[in-house]
Amino acid sequence: MSLAQDRSLPVSRTQSATNLGVYADTLVGGFRYVWHVPNPSSGGICTIGFTAQAAGGMKGFVSAAHCSPNMWATNATGGVFGQPGFATSPTGYELYDPSPGTCPLFWPCGTYRYSDANFYVVTGRDVKVGYLAKPNTRSALLPSFDTTIVKGTYIAVADQTSSIVQGSTMDKIGATSGWTYGEVLRTCYTFFNNGRALRCAYSLWAVGSGGDSGGPVFYYNPATVSRVASFQAAVK
Numbered sequence: 001m002s003l004a005q006d007r008s009l010p011v012s013r014t015q016s017a018t019n020l021g022v023y024a025d026t027l028v029g030g031f032r033y034v035w036h037v038p039n040p041s042s043g044g045i046c047t048i049g050f051t052a053q054a055a056g057g058m059k060g061f062v063s064a065a066h067c068s069p070n071m072w073a074t075n076a077t078g079g080v081f082g083q084p085g086f087a088t089s090p091t092g093y094e095l096y097d098p099s100p101g102t103c104p105l106f107w108p109c110g111t112y113r114y115s116d117a118n119f120y121v122v123t124g125r126d127v128k129v130g131y132l133a134k135p136n137t138r139s140a141l142l143p144s145f146d147t148t149i150v151k152g153t154y155i156a157v158a159d160q161t162s163s164i165v166q167g168s169t170m171d172k173i174g175a176t177s178g179w180t181y182g183e184v185l186r187t188c189y190t191f192f193n194n195g196r197a198l199r200c201a202y203s204l205w206a207v208g209s210g211g212d213s214g215g216p217v218f219y220y221n222p223a224t225v226s227r228v229a230s231f232q233a234a235v236k
Helices: none
Strands: 002-008 026-029 032-037 042-047 050-053 059-064 080-082 092-096 111-113 117-122 126-135 138-140 149-159 169-174 178-193 196-205 216-218 226-231
Touching (some): 042 059, 059 126, 126 169
Parallel strands (some): 026 126, 111 196, 138 178
Antiparallel strands (some): 002 226, 032 042, 092 117, 126 149, 169 178, 169 216, 178 196, 216 226
């Protein structure tokens, strides 16, 4: 969990993107990406969560593991992605998607994890670690679907928190629906879905749309700092 605030990138960092769904020469959280598997050919659209640097200096981003070709299993160079789409060339590959544990006897699931996160390495683009794109419109509950961004101004990850409070207001950014915020409904509960379980999950009432999965979820206070908290496994 982290804190963030509005900041401008140094002049040396270019940014050609005008909205969350187009080509971005510098990748930050909130932009669209598309994962792809060549054999058999399949894929899907999702949203970059938080940009980060892995051991060894490799830069990439955290997103939702269910966005990858093989959920909860590392695909490595077999699970590649493109940004904003795959029509041009691959932009990177999945580096880490941990194996799950086996659910206890009598649980309505086969496997479980404490997070639906994975990590992609970016190989074909610049990455600004610890930054989120800042859409022009922030709306409550119903999305505006305004995915245009404030060029040159970003939301910067600045600190951490270990507490997400039920009833508090949190924000999310999705490359399809844009920037919305809503109420935290549940904290640290077990979420069952299609034979899998997410333990100590959190539920946020913030309307999204298909393709928002993997996008950042955070506390936001432009007057001081905001607390970046998670990514979207699912939104209501």
